[in-house]
Amino acid sequence: MKRMKLVMVGNGMAGVRTLEELLKIAPDLYEITVFGAEPYANYNRILLSPVLAGEQTIKDIMLNDVDWYEKNGITLHLNKKISRIDRKNRTVHAEDGTSAAYDRLILATGSNPFLLPVPGNDLQGVISFRDIHDVDAMVDASAKYKHAVIIGGGLLGLEAANGLKLRGMDVTVVHLSDSLMERQLDPVASTMLQKSLEEKGLNFLMGKQTEQLIGKDGRVVAVRFKDGSEVPADLVVMAVGIRPNTTLAESAGIHCNRGIVVNDTMQTFDPRIYAIGECVSHRGTAYGLVAPLFEMAKVCANHLAEYGIGRYTGSVTSTKLKVTGIELFSAGDYMGSEDTENLLLSDPKGGLYKKLVLKDNKLVGAVLYGESEDGNWYFKLMREGTDISALRNRLLFGETHLGDAGHGGQSKAAAMKDTDQVCDCNGVSKGDIVKAIVTKGLFTLDDVKLHTKAAASCGSCTGLCEQILSHTLGGEYSAPESKPMCKCTDHTHDQVRAAIREQKLTSIPDVMSTLGWKRSDGCPSCRPALNYYLISTWPSVAKDDYQSRFINERAHGNIQKDGTYSVIPRLWGGSVDVGQLRAIADAAEKFNVPEVKLTGGQRIDMLGVKKEDLPAMWGFLADRGLVSGHAYGKALRTVKTCVGSDWCRFGVQDSTQMGIDLEEMTWGSWTPHKYKMAVSGCPRNCAEATIKDFGVVGIDSGWELHVGGNGGVKVRATDLLCRVTTREEVLEYAAAFMQIYREEARYLERTAPWVERVGLAYIKSRMLDDAEGRAAAYQRFLESQEIYKFDPWAERAKGVDRHEFTPLKVVAG
């Protein structure tokens, strides 16, 4: 099949990312030609600041070298500037005469730095800060000259100033307004920032308007301001903003309005011509940060590949200053307006300033100075639109957890040395991560997980990894607004759940064909999730897809590191009788179990059981009245209890029986992630109910119900839901909460992050304000249990799924 011709004008990060995305989904659709005006292949422009500061080299920051283009069959023309587009004949022409024909054209002409239109702006030594050429000029100047004047106290200007100072120059920053970085910061934070930078040796001239650049023998020697004052300057860097480069587009009659105007699929008014990156104006906004541009690239590639399902609707952005030692973060609508309110924490002496902007109980903007490690958390709350009313009085203090395991108590990545361990599950240091980000061109947390394994196991160092990304890339790190389920689709978990419900999809092939899955067999992330969503939405219709379950749930045991399994029978409410103890002891002896151990869930574990022995062992246990403890599943695990009024002198309720009743009602049910309950007999809470997904505490007048606790990697105490009086109410509320969780949470989301994401206020509205809805959820839970409450061990002891436990063949030695 003859390939279509795709030509790209521009060879920067946004454009090349579009090509990468396109090659991933439609590698053979186009013959691709790229024209770049610079002599370099694609490099990470964001990291020019660290190159200037001497922290990285140009070689480090190359993203795609010329070999990459060759390997992918892309014709690359470097040092060729396209000067004309002939839209009628569909050709482009470079200044040197080279031309190319196109079926589709991408304009990725980026932006031009704005040069102040003052006399002397063409003198030697007057430059902008945009590309490698500029960096070379600055490094050169720093070796020969003394005085550097940076005009423009925004992100880029301050990073340039910092770099030149580190190279030994005497640096002065000139700013038009009285407040530094007034596009991101409010006046108080600006002042704190200025002070910190002055302590680093930078000089500031605020409220000064440049009138003229004074030269001698063709080179700049001073800057003169409108108020008559002057300052010596051997090097003048103009960092006063960028303007989309629309010259070429305009010359071809393409509609521009400060940028090249595009629609939600990145097309200009000429549908064969796309525009991407900084040169673009989308819904009135021109972006200068890379995260939105990468989102645009994905949509553009999608459309070029003729999939047509992606739309770009704009981005919320965050920025972080990349100056070592300065913590500064801002996101969203940090200035606020009449219908917003501010939460403020200001400690000037302590060098700390945090402003959170709220609207209708949602976070819409944030400015953090001095301590920015919570930046990503606030940004997440903003993107998810979480109702923060339950968090309001703690919001300013950050994402506090009672105790975090696995990263040595470190919460500030910036303070860590390169040799410090960040990921303790996989032994990854901070230096390893920074190196990977820079040399491999990583931009997201997923990239970091894939290439370094950091945050890929337990996830406790996720916050640290995100900080390292922010810090290395500046505000350029940004998780997408809503994350797709996996690489097989662009749909999010919530979108897929909704589609399953609304379009009555009842099988995995149904879902994949209806929603346009990119891989017909899915992947280990989406198949188990889809299976769960299907059986939880349509319990009586959807069939459980055995091969889409993790091994633990197929083999009904926990796989151990040597391929043997652990067997944990259910002990209701943590109570046990002598017969059950004997049964377990006998089973352990009969099947030569290497180790027997008590579990945290108040049960007994037999470890080291060979897979082939499982059905026989289960049959043995079933004969003695024991059933599966589901210790291996995304399912109801345990209901722990403390003794309560049966025996305890403090017990005010019969917690053991309540626990047994809860367990008998809920065992066998599948959940988005493991689910643990506990019942305590009095507020002393000896069963630790307040770190459970659903915790019950006996009180004199009845029972306290608690939700969303977690005792693992990120300890979270429960939120109090309500108090009830009867045991029947406890059962109803427990089932209703569990059912709502099952129907609405994302697969692999524990109740703790779910409650934090949707907000306690939402949970209360469903559980407390809507008695009918609660009763209906209770009913749905019981109906689902009619299908799913059964012992998988007994079935398998009788021969179900025999193939799972028997070798295909044994070849004699």
Place this chain on the structure above:
Amino acid sequence: MNIVAKKVAMNEEWIEVGVVSDIPKDGARVVKTPLGDIAVFRNMQDEIFALRDKCPHKGGPLSQGIIYGKTVACPLHNWSIALETGIAVAPDEGCAASFPIRMEGEKVFLSLTPNEGYPVK
């Protein structure tokens, strides 16, 4: 991706291990041999593959993993291994020996000599 050449010596024994329907679609069964277990996989297109049942990472039983497309994800730490070659999917590095499979109608035959380029044990 280069597919490793399948070279089987003339006097090699082919062992009949079962029929296609013995193996679940997107599933695997284990053949126990004196030199260790071999996992025999069947994907959704009914293609049959055989790999040493030992993940190059920490020795996990690949036969217990989730199969998707022509890949299996190891149940222990989720490494993805290509079924055709036994080679781990980048950026992970390593491989599990790949064994020749021959079909006669529905019957599946396995050779215990790994494909060229792979160690015997």
